[in-house]
Amino acid sequence: MSLKINSFTKIIFSLIATVFFISCNQSPEEAPKRQAQKTPSIYKVASDAGFNFKQDTLYFKTEKYSGKQYELYPSKDTAFVKSYLNGMLEGVQKLWHDNKILAEERLYIANKKEGVHQNWWENGKPRYKYHFYNDEFHGEVLEWYKTGHLFKKFHYTNGHEEGSERLWYEDGSVRANYVIKKGKKYGLIGIKLCKNPYEKSIK
Structure with missing residues (x-):
């Protein structure tokens, strides 16, 4: 009888752990996709x-600028290309390192950040992806x-941290591992939620 109870208890705990894990790692609700307008x-x-x-509006002489703005390195290689519509950043913006490796690629709609923003180190390895x-x-x-x-691997919903958050040291060891649920930080150990001892000091 005790063996059956123990087995049943393990199954229940396992189900709870699975549900909690999924809820902490769910992707944010799919936001409506917004398209950038074409620039001249x-x-x-x-x-x-x-x-x-x-x-925050770019003018060319007295007119709000619509078109591409670029700059070159002394070597004549492209340093950046930005696109504007009515004086505001619109569409994909690109920057390069002086060794010709792409440094940054960002999307803007009416001066606002949108979609995937990526940056690379001078050696070509990724630096961030937002x-x-x-x-x-x-x-x-x-x-x-x-x-x-x-x-770093964090998750956000509408500008707020939500879900699984992790940080690592350069040697790959874990620096921080916690979960944000409704604005509160928790550490996850097995299936048990433990209140973060630093929660008050972080606020």
Whole structure:
């Protein structure tokens, strides 16, 4: 009889652990996809004296700029290409290291961060990969050391941490491992939720 009870208890605990694990690692609700508008194929060098900013809007002389803005390294290789529509960042923006390796690729819609934003170290290894929706973190946030080892894996929903959050040291050992549920931090040990001892100091 006791063996049956123990087996039944293990099954129940196993089911609870599975449900909790899934709930902590669920992806955020799928946000409606927003599309960037097409910008004119007009290219002007960023150092042109006609460019000027008024707050966060780019003007060329007296008109809000629509087109591409670029800059070159002394070697004549491309340093960056940015695209604007009515003076605001619109579409994919790209930057390169001076060794011709792509450094950054970001998407903007009306000056707001959108979709996947990626950055690479000078050696070509990934530096970060963020997901945005309407200028807020929404989805996975990943960061790497220059060596290529993962440093950070966080999850966000509408700009707020939610779900499994992990940090690593450069040697691969775990630095932090916790779960955010409704704004509260918890450590996960087996199937038991343990309150984070640093919760009060973090707030």
